[in-house]
Amino acid sequence: MYQSNCESTAHPHYSVLLPSSILSASRCEFSDLTLQIEGNLPKDLQGHFFMVAPVGSVNSGGLPYPSGNSLLNGDGMIYRLDFNPPGQVQVTTKLVTPPDYYADLATRPGSEYAKFGFHNRGITRFSKTLGLRNQLNTAFLPMPFSPDAPQRLLVTYDAGRPYEIDPNTLETVTPVGANAEWEPEIEGIHYPFQPFLSTAHPVFDAHTGKMFTVNYGRSVRNFLYTIPLINEVQELPQELEEWIDAIAGFVNGELTRDLLHRFSHLFRQVTDEISQIIEDISGIELDNFVYLLRWDGQGNLERWKVVLPDGSPIKIKQTIHQIGMSQDYIVLMDTAFVTGIEQVLNNPLPNHKNLEAMLREISGRAANPDSVIYIIRRRDLEQSQLPALGGTEVKVTAQQLTIPMEAAHFLMDYDNPNGHITLHFSHICAWDVAEWIHKFDRSAYGTHPFLPEQVQGMETNPMDISRFGRYVIDAEPAELLQSQIIYETPYTWGTGLYAYLDRLPSGLPPSRLDHIYWSSLGLWPELMTKYTVQLYEDYKYRAIPLADLLDLAKERIPSCLLHVDTTVMKIADVYQAPVGTILNSPQFIPRQGAEGNLTDGYLMCTAFFENRNEFWLFDARNLRQGPICQLSHPDLNFGFTLHTTWLPTIGPREANYKIPAVADYNSLLSQRSNPQIKELFDQHVYPHFP
Numbered sequence: 001m002y003q004s005n006c007e008s009t010a011h012p013h014y015s016v017l018l019p020s021s022i023l024s025a026s027r028c029e030f031s032d033l034t035l036q037i038e039g040n041l042p043k044d045l046q047g048h049f050f051m052v053a054p055v056g057s058v059n060s061g062g063l064p065y066p067s068g069n070s071l072l073n074g075d076g077m078i079y080r081l082d083f084n085p086p087g088q089v090q091v092t093t094k095l096v097t098p099p100d101y102y103a104d105l106a107t108r109p110g111s112e113y114a115k116f117g118f119h120n121r122g123i124t125r126f127s128k129t130l131g132l133r134n135q136l137n138t139a140f141l142p143m144p145f146s147p148d149a150p151q152r153l154l155v156t157y158d159a160g161r162p163y164e165i166d167p168n169t170l171e172t173v174t175p176v177g178a179n180a181e182w183e184p185e186i187e188g189i190h191y192p193f194q195p196f197l198s199t200a201h202p203v204f205d206a207h208t209g210k211m212f213t214v215n216y217g218r219s220v221r222n223f224l225y226t227i228p229l230i231n232e233v234q235e236l237p238q239e240l241e242e243w244i245d246a247i248a249g250f251v252n253g254e255l256t257r258d259l260l261h262r263f264s265h266l267f268r269q270v271t272d273e274i275s276q277i278i279e280d281i282s283g284i285e286l287d288n289f290v291y292l293l294r295w296d297g298q299g300n301l302e303r304w305k306v307v308l309p310d311g312s313p314i315k316i317k318q319t320i321h322q323i324g325m326s327q328d329y330i331v332l333m334d335t336a337f338v339t340g341i342e343q344v345l346n347n348p349l350p351n352h353k354n355l356e357a358m359l360r361e362i363s364g365r366a367a368n369p370d371s372v373i374y375i376i377r378r379r380d381l382e383q384s385q386l387p388a389l390g391g392t393e394v395k396v397t398a399q400q401l402t403i404p405m406e407a408a409h410f411l412m413d414y415d416n417p418n419g420h421i422t423l424h425f426s427h428i429c430a431w432d433v434a435e436w437i438h439k440f441d442r443s444a445y446g447t448h449p450f451l452p453e454q455v456q457g458m459e460t461n462p463m464d465i466s467r468f469g470r471y472v473i474d475a476e477p478a479e480l481l482q483s484q485i486i487y488e489t490p491y492t493w494g495t496g497l498y499a500y501l502d503r504l505p506s507g508l509p510p511s512r513l514d515h516i517y518w519s520s521l522g523l524w525p526e527l528m529t530k531y532t533v534q535l536y537e538d539y540k541y542r543a544i545p546l547a548d549l550l551d552l553a554k555e556r557i558p559s560c561l562l563h564v565d566t567t568v569m570k571i572a573d574v575y576q577a578p579v580g581t582i583l584n585s586p587q588f589i590p591r592q593g594a595e596g597n598l599t600d601g602y603l604m605c606t607a608f609f610e611n612r613n614e615f616w617l618f619d620a621r622n623l624r625q626g627p628i629c630q631l632s633h634p635d636l637n638f639g640f641t642l643h644t645t646w647l648p649t650i651g652p653r654e655a656n657y658k659i660p661a662v663a664d665y666n667s668l669l670s671q672r673s674n675p676q677i678k679e680l681f682d683q684h685v686y687p688h689f690p
Contacts, residue, residue, distance in 0.1 A: 016452045016526050017556070017580040022608040023071055023457055025055040025063040025639025027095065033636065035081070035089045035615070039629040042602065044592040045617070047648040048167070049081040049604055051585055052155060053641040054137040055095070057118070057125060058105045063639050065120070068456035070436040071640045072123045075101060076137030076155060078170050079638060081604075081615065081631070089631055094170035096136040096155055098163055099661055099685050100193045103130055106684035113680050123434050124159060129677070131191025134160025136172075138200040139643035144507050145209050145297045150651035152297065154211075156200045158319055158337070162213065166653040174658040176213070177301045179668060181387045183291060185217045190671035192681070200643075201322040201409075203330075206508050209296060212330055214320050215303075216290040288313040290320075292330065292376060292396065294384070298657055302384035304396040306332070306376060314398065317368060324412030326421050329475050330376040332398070336367035336406035337434050357440040366535050367432040371407050371425070374398035375475050399478035403471060405429055405485075405541050409498060415511040420481065423471045424513055424566055426495045427485075429543070430463035430536040433496065437529060444528040444550060452526055458640075461527045461553060463536035465544050466495040466520070470566050484569040487543065490557045491574050494521030497643065499586035499603060504596040514567050515598040517620070519586050519605060522577075523549070523557035559583045561605060561623050575623040581609040587644035588620060606641045613638055661689035 054074030056063045063071055076096040081089055095101070107117040107127070118127040125133040134157055141154040141162070154162045154176065161175040161182060184194040202213035290313070294302040306314055314332075321335035376398045385394045405427040413422040437456050443449050465487050472482040486492075499517040503509055528550065537546060544552075559582045563573040577583050583605050590601040603618040607630070616627035665685075669678050 016454060018455050018458065018524055018526050019580060019582060019608040019613075020454055020611050021613040021637070022582055022584075022640050023064045023454070024611075024637055025053065025071075025074070025077070026635075026637040027055050027062050027075070027077065028093075028635070028637075029077075029095060030091060030093045030635070032090045032092055033633055035091055035631040035633050035636075037089065037629060037631060039617075039627065041087065041089065041629050042591075042617075043086055045083045045086075045589065045602060046592040047083060047589065047646055048650050049083070049587055049589065049644065049646050050140055050153070050167075051079040051081075051587075051606070051638075051641055051644045052076050052096075052137055052140065053079070053638050054135065055639060057120065058101075059108055062637075064457050067120070068437070068439040068453075069120045070123050070434075071457045071459075072137075072434065072436070073120050073125060073135070074137060075135055076157070077638070078155065078165065080167075080170060091633070091636065092170060093636075096163065096165070097172045097688070098134050098136060098160075098175070099665065099681075099689065100130070100133050102685045102688050103127075103193070103680065104133060106680060113676065113684075116677065116680065123436075127193075129191075129674075131193035132159060132195040133193065134163075134196075136160065136163055137642065140645040141202050141204055141211070142503075142645055142647060143204045143211055143297060144206055144503075145655075147507060149654050150649070151647055152653065152655060153645070153647070154202065156198070156202065158198065158200045158321060160196055161198065162202060164653075164655075164657075167647060167650040168652045173653060175664075176211075176295060177293070178388060178659050178664050181301045181303075182215050183217065183289060183387075190668055192665055192668050192672065192677065194668070197319070199320045199323050203323055203325040205325060206503070207327075211295045211297070212323065212325060213293045213295075214290060214323060214332060215293055216314075216316050216320055218288060218316050288315045290314040290316060290332065290374075292332075292381070294381065297655065300386045300388040302381075303387050304381060304384060304394050306374065306398050307395050308400060309397055311395075314374060314400075321408050322410060324410060324423065326412055326414055326416040328378050328416050328419070329421055330378060331410075331412060331421065331423065332374040332376070333407070333410060334368065334372045335408045336371075336428060336432060337408050357438070360438075360531070364531070364535065366430070366539075367406050369404075369406055369430075369540050371403040371405065371410075371427075373401050373403065373423075375401065375421070375473070375478050377475070399475070401473065401478040401480065403469070403480070403483075405467060405469070406431075407469075408433060409496070411498065411500065411513055411516060413512045414509045416475065419475045421473050421475050422512070423469075423473065424516055425467075425469040425471065426498065426518060427467040427469055428462060428495065429466055429541060430539040431461075431466070431494065433459055435460050435532065437527065441529045441531060443525075444530045444533045445525065445554070451529065455526045458527060459521070460529055460532045461523055462494045462521070463532055463546075463549065464539055464542050465489055465549075466492045467543070468492065468495070468518075468564055468569070470569055486564075486569050486571070488571055489544070489552070490522075490576070491560050491562055491571060492520060493523050493552075493557045495519070495562070496521060497585055499588040499644075501588050501590060501596070501598045501601065505590075505594070506596075510596070510598060513598075514565065515572075516564050516566060517586050517588060517603055517623075518562045518564065519583050520560045520562065521582065522559040523553040525553045525556065528553050561586060561603065561618065563599075563620070563623055573621075573623045575618065575626060577607070578609070581607060583607055583616070585641040585644050587646055589646050604644070606638070662686055 324331040615631040617629040
């Protein structure tokens with residue numbers, strides 16, 4: 001057990017340099033707002049840069065949340081920077097507004113339908129009557145179905161169907177697939193907004209004009225089964241609340257917290273074993289399923305149930321945050337993005353943080369330290385099921401392989417000569433990016449001090465140095481042929497988001513990803529919690545001793561932009577941000593007239609420092625020289641940003657595909673006995689989707 005050598009103090013002994021701008025976001029929408037330019041805006045900068053970020057809920061008015069909830073929870077705001085005409089940059093912003101957004105809006109506190117309202121549950125937002133919000137705040141997928149038509153664009157979220165938006169107006173247009181074409185996580189509870197688990201990173205094959213994504217569910221151990229019970233807890237009598245809170249306060253005392261932490265390992269082991277016993281006795285699996293979905297942009301979804309070679313279902317323990325695609329294979333991965341009960345239990349009893357802290361100590365678990373991947377042959381995807389039409393379920397077999405060290409993101413070469421696939425990993429070692437700093441979190445430096453209020457809601461530090469991995473795999477037997485792993489301090493601490501040239505001038509993907517750009521968080525003493533230190537103290541792949549990590553964090557490791565040359569697996573170029581600055585959300589933009597060279601372009605990213613946020617532009621061939629241009633506006637406040645994309649041109653959406661909202665939801669509403677819910681949809685949801 002780690003023990004701090006620091007003296008207990010009333011306040012942390014370090015100054016807080018984490019930029020407040022990364023935790024602050026506005027929900028204001030703008031149209032053609034002209035950005036201020038500092039530096040030289042290149043004349044060959046072209047096209048349109050898209051970014052999405054969570055900006056709080058309909059109740060919060062933006063970020064941060066007063067409750068200290070995770071900044072990853074929030075409606076998605078799309079930001080589009082237009083570089084045409086040359087010499088100026090304009091930004092347009094718009095909230096993503098699926099039907100559940102309007103239901104959330106209509107059920108705010110004080111409204112006629114407030115009893116149906118949604119509440120923040122960690123990184124999710126849930127109503128015990130209406131279901132799960134699809135916040136669509138994570139990533140994009142460009143879809144060039146035809147070279148003669150404007151590209152189509154999806155915006156995505158891990159817990160919901162992807163939605164198509166109009167790249168020109170940024171209007172939310174339609175989900176991909178009707179409700180009936182997706183399998184919900186919870187059977188038998190007929191929420192209007194069903195809890196669908198998918199991937200935030202579907203893939204599109206420009207060679208075939210097909211998009212692939214997944215729809216999956218986990219066993220009874222999944223946190224979603226606990227949510228209705230959690231909501232009922234809110235209605236406990238005040239006296240019982242106070243009694244529970246008093247017990248929790250005693251348990252959270254320093255004398256018992258370490259015992260509770262040790263007990264948590266036994267608690268998790270027992271619950272897992274009980275679940276396994278139920279499976280063994282009954283002879284059935286507990287609601288594990290993974291479906292691979294394929295879509296041509298026009299018709300119904302095609303579906304395959306993915307199973308292991310022995311016919312058993314795949315069991316996803318965390319999430320399928322990202323999938324990969326090559327010419328002949330699809331790769332799924334169980335990613336290090338934990339969404340267990342410890343994430344959902346945000347303020348289960350109002351103002352009773354002692355209980356929340358106790359529940360997290362018992363139920364919290366570290367991310368799986370290994371990456372489990374599943375390889376599917378595309379030539380097996382011939383006969384399919386069309387779930388919209390019913391029919392017989394079709395199975396496809398996946399080969400399983402475990403790669404040491406966890407990851408949330410990976411990329412994949414399109415070429416797979418001789419059935420050999422190449423994967424590029426960012427191993428976020430001893431780090432779960434879904435974990436955030438709570439009000440009750442204590443600093444790792446000392447036994448008593450709570451962390452500064454201004455960092456609540458932010459992600460925590462990684463608990464070991466991140467690593468880049470390149471793996472060559474023989475896909476048919478799923479055997480690892482080659483592996484190269486690199487890391488370097490102070491550059492690879494918390495490597496998260498990536499950028500690369502994802503399409504050639506022809507519109508097709510490059511055959512190999514020889515050059516990839518990454519951003520890193522760095523290390524910050526104000527993001528070092530005692531809870532995460534204890535959670536990862538026994539990390540099996542540790543490269544940096546825990547004591548050294550704590551010392552490095554006190555010294556502050558800067559955020560970076562990195563260029564990795566994957567042909568030789570080395571960091572070819574790096575830019576270290578000034579102290580107190582965080583760089584995020586990189587996007588590669590090819591130069592106008594570039595002929596497909598993987599480094600011939602620019603790297604755009606977000607920059608947060610002090611109380612400012614800006615867009616910084618780098619020469620992709622010379623990161624080390626620093627930003628060549630900085631873009632900002634005093635009215636633009638975008639907070640913590642996520643993934644990005646780039647389109648060379650945009651135009652009005654021309655596709656006819658659209659799921660009618662009334663038909664999509666009425667079958668679910670018919671199973672609800674409360675006529676007020678149907679009234680809510682008729683008056684406040686359907687009018688926005690004629």
